[in-house]
Amino acid sequence: MISRLRIPEDLQKRAVSISDDIPLPLSPLMIRAAWEPVISRLEEFRSGETITLVVNDSTRPASFRMLAAIEHELSGIVRILFATGTHRPVTLEEKDLLLGGLFPEAPWKSSDCDSGEMIYIGRTSRGTPVSLDPWILDGNPVVSVNSVEPHYFAGYTGGRKSFLPGVSARKTIVSNHFLACLPGSNPGELNNNPVHLDMMEALKLIEERTEIVQGNGVVYDGELVHFTTGSCEASFMAAVDACSRLSTLAETVKSPVVVLHPGSPLDVSLYQSEKAIYNCHSLVEDGGVLLLVSSCTEGLGADHMEKAFKASMDSDWEAPEIEQYNLGEHTIVRLKNMRRRIRFALASGLPDAIVSGMGIEPVHDIEDWLRHQGCGNPLFIPRAGFVVPLIESDI
16 A cells, blocks of 8 residues: 555544444355345246346445345346446456356446337336436336435435436436435435435336336445345335444544545545545534545546536536536535635545646655644544534534
8 A cells, every 4th residue: 555545543543433343244144035025026026028227336335245145036127237337438457346147148338328229118206307217117026226425405315316317318317417406405414305216206207107116225344234124215214224223424523634545436426435525524523624534546536526626616607507508517516615614635546737736735744744734633434435424513
């Protein structure tokens, strides 16, 4: 590990954790038992021609642990659809890793949000035009597996996100993500979250046309620790309940210096890693600094990232209306609000010129940087992309 990413041992010892009770990984028998309520339905699906299996892409935990228990039921009749949303396509090597070698002969593809073959099925009450990959709407049943963790504007990943944004057209995703500019679109929040509620409306439109069985899991430190199956909404909400118990960080003391590591696989790019910032920025005292530690092996991870950070420094930039909104501009709204009270620093594999150009302090040596901050008790949050802190004003 290069020096800029080496977190000092004394800081690691002070890491803020959710609980001392580390959940145990589910055994294969336990995962099979979680599938039992829908096994008979899966066996009925075998009488048809094809089952569409919707699974995570490389920015989310791999799906194979959830699927190995039903390999027999799906073998030979399944096609794989990776829910990539606006992310890049899954490579052949990644496909094998994400599926753990399951279904090696199955047809597969990544959903292409810019494909002209997307099928329109209606519009939500918030105006989102819902268009989806044709594999979802060609009359074949769908089995979807997903992972649930806090999400910085949708409340939580999982469930309905397999479909929006997972297998939706770009215009559908853009319209839905515009709602992240509005109040209520916060990590760990569902009840008044416009993004989540819009996704649920889109899901209802899909379920009117397609039969869906879904499994939702919770992954902790790379291990599957909770899994439930059933309808999209029921299995999702059960996983949300389990996830909230593992992700709510009851840390009531702010600090002038907060160090975050997003956790794997979010450390693959700044686009994914910044979710840790959105989750945990409230722990930084006014006038303090937040240091994000991330390898960013795939660079920025999205074309709009550099533009978003630069725009957030522009005092004249104003949040757009839906007609002018471009994908990713909800991040500018958040970053502008944060910059009013805290500073950003980054220890990464990104070139210093790019980091500085985004108004972020590049950090080459974390231990030396901490000494110069003059803070005797900085906070360190590992897996920061997967936690939602509570502070005194929230309790």
